[in-house]
Amino acid sequence: MKIFNIIWNNKNKILLYFLILVVIICITGISMFPRIFYDNWIWKYYWGPVVADSLNSDHGTAIFNGIEASEGYTMISELTYGIILIIALYYIYLLLKKLNIKVDWRFALALMPFILFGPVTRVLEDTVYFDKPWVYLFISPFIYLLIAFFAILFLILGHYLENKLKLSKITVNKVLFVGGLFFLIPTLIPIANWILGNRWDSTNGVSFDVFLIVLGIVSIVVSLVYFIANYFKGKEKIVVYKNPLNLAMLGGHLIDGLTSYISIKDPFSMGLFYAEKHPASNFLLEVWGPLFPIVKFMLIIFVIYVFDVLYKDELKEHITLVNLLKIGILILGFSPGLRDLLRVTMGV
Numbered sequence: 001m002k003i004f005n006i007i008w009n010n011k012n013k014i015l016l017y018f019l020i021l022v023v024i025i026c027i028t029g030i031s032m033f034p035r036i037f038y039d040n041w042i043w044k045y046y047w048g049p050v051v052a053d054s055l056n057s058d059h060g061t062a063i064f065n066g067i068e069a070s071e072g073y074t075m076i077s078e079l080t081y082g083i084i085l086i087i088a089l090y091y092i093y094l095l096l097k098k099l100n101i102k103v104d105w106r107f108a109l110a111l112m113p114f115i116l117f118g119p120v121t122r123v124l125e126d127t128v129y130f131d132k133p134w135v136y137l138f139i140s141p142f143i144y145l146l147i148a149f150f151a152i153l154f155l156i157l158g159h160y161l162e163n164k165l166k167l168s169k170i171t172v173n174k175v176l177f178v179g180g181l182f183f184l185i186p187t188l189i190p191i192a193n194w195i196l197g198n199r200w201d202s203t204n205g206v207s208f209d210v211f212l213i214v215l216g217i218v219s220i221v222v223s224l225v226y227f228i229a230n231y232f233k234g235k236e237k238i239v240v241y242k243n244p245l246n247l248a249m250l251g252g253h254l255i256d257g258l259t260s261y262i263s264i265k266d267p268f269s270m271g272l273f274y275a276e277k278h279p280a281s282n283f284l285l286e287v288w289g290p291l292f293p294i295v296k297f298m299l300i301i302f303v304i305y306v307f308d309v310l311y312k313d314e315l316k317e318h319i320t321l322v323n324l325l326k327i328g329i330l331i332l333g334f335s336p337g338l339r340d341l342l343r344v345t346m347g348v
Helices: 002-009 011-032 034-055 075-098 105-126 134-138 142-164 172-195 208-231 236-242 244-265 279-287 291-310 312-346
Strands: 061-064 067-070
Touching (some): 134 142, 172 312, 208 244, 244 291, 244 312, 291 312
């Protein structure tokens, strides 16, 4: 136990030294063994998929020095990005705690323009709206790094205006929301133009039927969960499912699951032709189409139970961290789900 305490007490230094070591290894490896370190590792699993995504070709691949990289994710890249996400969430949590910012449903709403900005710009990238090299900024994972940077920037600005300058009616949440709209609104204009017929690339046609079907089913399921939780509001283990942030998590992942199922398996024979990039979700879809949205639904129900019921007492002193994790889980479902839904709707 002593060694774990030493590691935890020096975690920031250890992480810094680890990052320095990784950079040194990468630079040395690329310089001395480029075929191994760059071609078969960095290109194949990280940079190559970004380049392949930017090509918007039917094959979804890019080749460098004979090494083929495919658009999308692999187990290695997903594991890498997952670790980075966990570390980032922890340090964002420390920042929010230091600034004494309340993380709740209102905070999640303030972040919503930034959350929407990600999938909206990803769809614009799918329509070949951006030119090189700017297009790379709007491809995962760089788009999410960009969003995180500006969200944190407006967060700090909002804290300064509210707590340092003491400006009346100015709050962190308001500054966050307005800052997000500053980025989001200009991206909604070309989306609207595309849907109205002013298109700059080929399309398979606007499909509002899929949009309405997905949002309709999600609304029905989320509403049922809310009404059931409200009906049993006297039961502590059930009433937690009417919490707005919990319902948002559920809705976000249902959008992702249902859009993937409908657009890939095409259960209503609408002539859809999409494919899944994530290996784990693709496996579930191959086993049985509806299994993916069902697993997503059950997983979020379980996550809510763990946070708000099973470990409620243990986590009550860490509500900021819990709600931050919930917002992270919401983004992980809602962002790819909305992007896919917009792609199907716009026919790209």
